[in-house]
Structures are given as structure tokens and as C-alpha cells.
Amino acid sequence: MFAGFLKVVARCAACELDLSAADSADGPAVFVMFITGPVAVGLAIWMEIAFQPPMWLQLAILLPTVLVLSLMLLRPLKGLMIGLQYHHRAGEGGKNTFT
Numbered sequence: 001m002f003a004g005f006l007k008v009v010a011r012c013a014a015c016e017l018d019l020s021a022a023d024s025a026d027g028p029a030v031f032v033m034f035i036t037g038p039v040a041v042g043l044a045i046w047m048e049i050a051f052q053p054p055m056w057l058q059l060a061i062l063l064p065t066v067l068v069l070s071l072m073l074l075r076p077l078k079g080l081m082i083g084l085q086y087h088h089r090a091g092e093g094g095k096n097t098f099t
């Protein structure tokens, strides 16, 4: 259903469903933050309590972790969002986006 990393195709290759109006907006990003945020904070607290590593080492571990985790989660969560919108016939002002 994706044409690029996050660009959604206009029409499903398997079932011809019109995906041109499918728009998950910033929904996936919110859930990415809800997941990566606690993971990063938990990791930071655990590192600090267990090892007291220097700040540069914490940043060297946490920043790539957040980046990689975010990039790994964004695409599947966007797919999930659009799938849920389709399942629940969601749309602007109560109108179904998928007709």
C-alpha cells in the first residue's frame, strides 16, 4: 500500500480499493512518540541508575535508539492507522473516506 517510505498508493494493487483519500495525518507520529518516549526515558533512567555513564555516552546510545525505533515504527503504524480508518469507516465529518 506504500509507494515510498510513507507515501500511500492511490489504488490498492490487490483489491483496487481507492486509497487516494486515505489520510492518517499525524496519527502514526503520535503513537510513535507514545512508544519511543517511554522506551527512551526508561532506558535513560535504567542506564543512570545502573552505570552512571557520562552524558555523551547516554546521548550516543539514546539518540540513535530513538531515531531507529521511530523510523521502524512509523510505516507499520501508518498502515495500521489507515487499516483502522477503513475498518471503522472513518472520514471527515462522519463521511466515509473509503467509498
Ligand SMILES: [Zn+2]
Pocket (backbone or CB within 6 Å): 012, 013, 014, 015, 016, 017
Ligand atoms: Zn487491497
